[in-house]
Amino acid sequence: TLVPRFIDRLPPDPVNQQPFRYRLEAQDRFLLYSLGLNFKDNQGSAGVSQKGHPIRNVDEDDWVWRSPAG
Secondary structure (H helix, E strand, O other), X not given: OOXXXXXXXXXXXXXXXXXXXXXEEEOOEEEEEEOOOOOOOOOOOOEEOOOOOEEXXXXXXXXXXXXXXX
């Protein structure tokens, strides 16, 4: 729905030049992710510490952006 109203075309995933992965998590929330440097699709998973804080392993994890809760 962004094209062409807001941008001319969607940018590609910088890792593999394919479209970013996208899925709805709830009616008002989505997950957008890139494969990350290992070129493996981890289904948008990224590490989380025991206290719930993100752990970034840029060599293994997908690069994940979650929409804020509505």
